[in-house]
Amino acid sequence: ASAPAAPAGSYQERIALAASEPAAFWGPLARDVLVWDTPYHTVSDCDFRSGRIGWFLGGQLNVSVNCLDQHVRKSPESVALIWEQDEPGT
Template sequence: MTEPTISDLLVEDRSFPPPPAFAASALASDRSLYDEAAADYEAFWARQARELITWDQDFDTVLEWELPFARWFGGGKLNIAYNCLDRHVEAGRGDKVAFHWEGEPGDTRT
């Protein structure tokens, strides 16, 4: 028997399905999102980005693909602090914990 080599690790065919409780809370309860993305992935991701993120400046291009580089949402500008915190305060969730840090045992900050 020969010794395994690094190339033996290049093929992976195992599948790891999510736990049922996690799958039940997924955004896509049917294949409609998958089908929409498969039909026109740039239009799909443009719609997702505009619906789920607040843009300071809208993007001009969804994807610029020049192997080995990809650039998503070219020309767009985000305010990450607004998207992570402020919009949730505006939506009435300002009394909820925004960030919980846990360091060494017993060392936590909220």
């Protein structure tokens, strides 16, 4: 697999791109890094004045696949998850 598409430029240039053109910054990263069950059709649709915030519209993904499964496939001998019960008295 190829490396994820990271926006070119210095750290400060990438910050500026993320602020000025969020779709150009986040779109390629989300497309290349995350596993989508259904691809998104729009990176963002946000209007802060009205409080409408939408990211990756139309897209569906499985958090378990993205957080665990893809790493298990790459390194099956490595620990994928450590779970610790958090209940009083145990």
